Amino acid sequence: MEGVELRRLSNLLQEELIKGLERLGYKTLNYIQVKSLEASRHYQNILIVAPTGAGKTEAAILPVLRDLINEGGEPIFAIYISPLRALNRDIYDRMIELFQMFGFEAEIRHGDTPQKTRKKIAEKPPHFLITTPETAQFLLVDKRYREKLRNIRWVIVDEVHELLDDKRGAQLSLALERLRLIAPNLKIIGLSATLKDPYTALRLLSGRRGGTVIEWQERKIYEISIEELGNEANLEERVEKVASYCRDGGVIVFTNTRDTAELIGRILTHEYGLNVRVHHGSLSRAEREEAERLFKEGRIDAIIATSSLELGVDIGYARLVVQFGSPKQAIKLVQRVGRAGHSLLEKSRGVIVPLFLEDAVESAVLARRSVNGDLEEQAPHEKPLDVLAHQIAGLVLEYREISLEKLYDVVTRSLPFENLSLKELIDLLEFMRSIGIIRFSNGNITMGRRTISYYYSSASMIPESFSFDVVEMASRRIIGSLDYSFASLIGKGKIIILGGKAWNVEEVDIEANKVYVTENIHEFGEPPIWTGMTLPVDRKVAREVASLYRRIAENMSSSGELEKLRRMYGLPEEAFKKTVELVGKTLEALGTVPSEKNTLVELVRNRDKTLVLVHSYLGTKGNNLLAFLLADAYRGYTGSSAKYFSDPYRVLLVSESYVPPGKLREILVEGLKWKLRFLSDVIRESNSYLIEFTHVASKMGIIDIKKSRPEPGVLSNIRRKLVGTPVDAEAIRATIFEHFDLRSVEEFLQDIERGKRPIIIKELNDLTPLAQLIFEKPTVKAGVVASDIPASGIIQAIIKRIENSHVLLYCINCGQWWQTIKVADYHLFSKCPRCGSRALAVLRPYEEEKIKILEKWRRKENLSADEKKFVEKARQSASLVLSYGYPAVFVLAGHGVGPTTAKNILSKGVSMEALARNVLQAEANYTRTRKYWEE
Structure with a gap:
C-alpha cells in the first residue's frame, strides 16, 4: 500500500505541521495515519488496529498535534497511557522533538518518576503527559491536577490488546468514565496489535458510546516455518539450531519463560561465542535499554527475549524471529514474528524450533492459524x-x-x-x-x-507477589524460594527444579508460606516461573490438533492425502512421519483414534495403580478444570484420592483404586455434572482459589500483603468469615477466569449427553502412544514418574534422561586422566587416552575435588575412614566398567546408585529397558531411605 505524499494532505494538516514533519524526514503518511486524521474529525472514539511497524504511534499523535496547534490548547491537552513503562520512554524519545518544534512540552510521569520531577510536573504540567494506567489513578484524585484535567481533549491508550483481558483494562475503562465527568468532550484513540474482535476492544475504551475501528487493509505477509525435530532429548541440538540462525545477526529469539531466555542466552554466549543480550521483565530497565540500543545499532547478533519485546519498543530492524518452543497462542506468534521485517510491506519471517513431537504439531497448527488470521478471542473481565x-x-x-x-x-x-x-x-x-x-x-x-x-x-491491579520458602523435609533447611503465584500450579506429587536439583513437593502450606520437599529420584521437573509467565493453549487450537490427528487416521491408506495434510500444516517430513506412525499405532491399539468427535478414555491397571486417561481436547484451561473436577468426583465415588494431571489435549488420573468401565462412565457424566452443580464449593478447595483470594483480599483492603505475609492461620480464618461476601465471589470468579475454562467443560458434558461426543472406554495393558504424549510435558511427566508407574513411555524418558546425564570418568590404572562426559558419549571415551586402560571409575561431576584423595591413595599416604570408603567406591565402579562397559556407566549415572547396587542391577540383565526399570526402582529406594543416611 503506497503512502500519501504530505503535500497532498493540506486538507488534513496545517502547512506548518507538514513542514515540521518534512524536517524530521517524513515524506508520506500511510493508510492508517491518513484514516486517523480523517476519522478524528468525526468520531469521539477510535481504535487503530495494525501489526508492529505500521506507524500506529504517528497515527495517534498527529491528530492530537494538529488540534493542539489549531486551538493553542492549555496543559494538560493530551494524556498518553501505556501499560509498559519501557514504552513510555520510547514514545517520549520518538515524539518529544515534534512537540518541542511547535513550542509544546511533553513529560513522563509514572511510579519510578523522582519526587522532584513529580513536583515540577504538578506545578507546571506539560501539554502532552505520558503515563501508566496506575499513575492515572493518582492523577484523577490529585487536587493539583484537577483544574488541568478539565483541559484534556485527547487520551491515547497504547497496547490495548495487553489490557483487554486484564483487570488493568477494566480499571482503565472505569477511570476513563471518571475522566469524562471532568472533561465531557474527551476524545480517545486506542492502539492495538491485531485482534480477533476489535470492536470489543473499542467498547472497552468507549463504553456505551459509538466510535470507529481503523484496520490495516492489506494483510501482513508472514512466512513461518517449523524446524525438524531431530533428537528430541538433545537440548544442545535445539540450541545449535538457534545459533545457526543467529550467526548472521539481526535475530530476535523469543522464549516463553524468563529462565529459558537466560539459559539460551548463556549457552549462545559461552558455547557458540555469539554476542547476544537477554531481555525480560525481571531485568533492570538499564539492562533492557542497553540490549535494545545494542540491537538497534547492530552491535549484537541476537536478542533473547520473552513477551517483554512483543510490545512496541523500537529496536530497529530484525531480519528474522526464532521462536524457541511452541508459542502456545496464534496471537502471540503474530505479534512476535511481526517484529521481523522493516516495514509492513516486507514479509515477516519466523522459525519455530519445537521441543518435542506434540510441540511440533501444536506449533504447526498455530502457524497455520496465524497466517490465516485465525486468532484467539480476548474477552474482558466481567464485573471484577x-x-x-x-x-x-x-x-x-x-x-x-x-x-x-x-x-x-x-x-x-x-x-x-x-x-x-x-x-x-x-x-x-x-x-x-x-x-x-x-x-x-x-x-x-x-x-x-x-x-x-x-x-x-490498592491502585495497582497487578497481583502482588511474595515468595514461599522451600524447605527440605529431612533436614528442615531452606533451599530457596518460589514465587507466591507459582503455588497455584503446584501440589503434592508435582516436581520442581531448584538449585539445579529436582524436588518432590510433599506439602504446600499456603498459610505458612512454605513448600515442603524431598529430593526427587530423577532430573525431570518444572522450573519455577515468574508471575504471569504461563501461556494457555486455546480450546480451538486443541480441537484443531485433535482434528489433525483424526484426518491423519482417516487417510492412513493414502500417501497423497497425507502429503497434502503435511503441506497444509507445514510440518517437516520427519516430524510428520513420526506423527503418522504414532497415530497408526494408536489406531491399531484402539480401533479408532481420539478426536474432537468422541470422548475416548483409556483405562490401565498397572500393578497397584490405576490410570484413567481422557482424550478431551479442551485446551489448557478447560483441561485444568476437567482434571480437577474429575479427580474430586473420582474420590467421591471410590473413597480414594486420585492425582490429576493435564495438558491441552488430555487429562490423566492416577489412583490406587480401580473402577470398572461402567462406574467410570458414571463418574465422567453424573460425577462431573454433580461437581459442576456445586462448582463454588469445589473451587474453594483449589490452590488457585487460595491465590486469587489473597490477591482479591489485598485489592479490597482486607489484608496488606505489600507490607508482610499473612501469618499462618490468619488467611484460613479470614476465608471462613468471608464466604458469601463480595471478596469470596470475586475470588471464585477470578479463579475461573484466570485458571479455568468453565464454558469448555460445560459444553464437553453437554456434547457427551447429546451423543455428539460419545464415551468410548478401552481397558488396556498400557497407555497408547498418543496418550503417552502427556509424558512429554515436564510437569506431567514428573508427577507420573514420582508415582512409580513404569509405563513404556516413561521408561524411554528415563533412558533419555540418564543418557543426557553427566559423569566424571577417572582412570584408575594411571591416574593421569579424568574427564566429565555425557553418558551417551561414553563410546568416545571408553578407554584412557593416556594409557589405553578401560578401568575407568565412574564418579559424580561434583566429586572432581575428591580426585586428590585418589592421588593420596596412589602415593600410599594414610587415608581416613571416609577417604578409604571413597577409594573403594572408585575401584569397584572401575571394575564394573571393565566388565560391562557402557551398561555399567549407564547404571552408575542413576541418582544414588553406588557400585554395590549397580552390580546387583547389572546381574539382572543389560537390555536398556531392564536397566532403566531397575535403575528407577533403585532410585526410588534411595529416595525413601536417604534421610536416614549420613551425608
Missing part, C-alpha cells in the same frame, strides 16, 4: 468487584459524596460492568461500609475512615 471497589473509593475521593443512582449510571457505562445489577452494587457498597472504606446511607455514598489509605494502597 475488586476493581469496582477501588473505583468507587476514587469517585468518593473526587466528589466527597455521590448518589447511588449517579454511581450506578457511571459504573454501568463501562463495558466490564454494563451487566452489573443494582443489587450487586448495593451488596458491594454494604461490604465496603462494613470495613470502613466508605459510608453508605440514605442512598448516598460518602468518605469513610479508610477511603484515602485504601485508594492509594
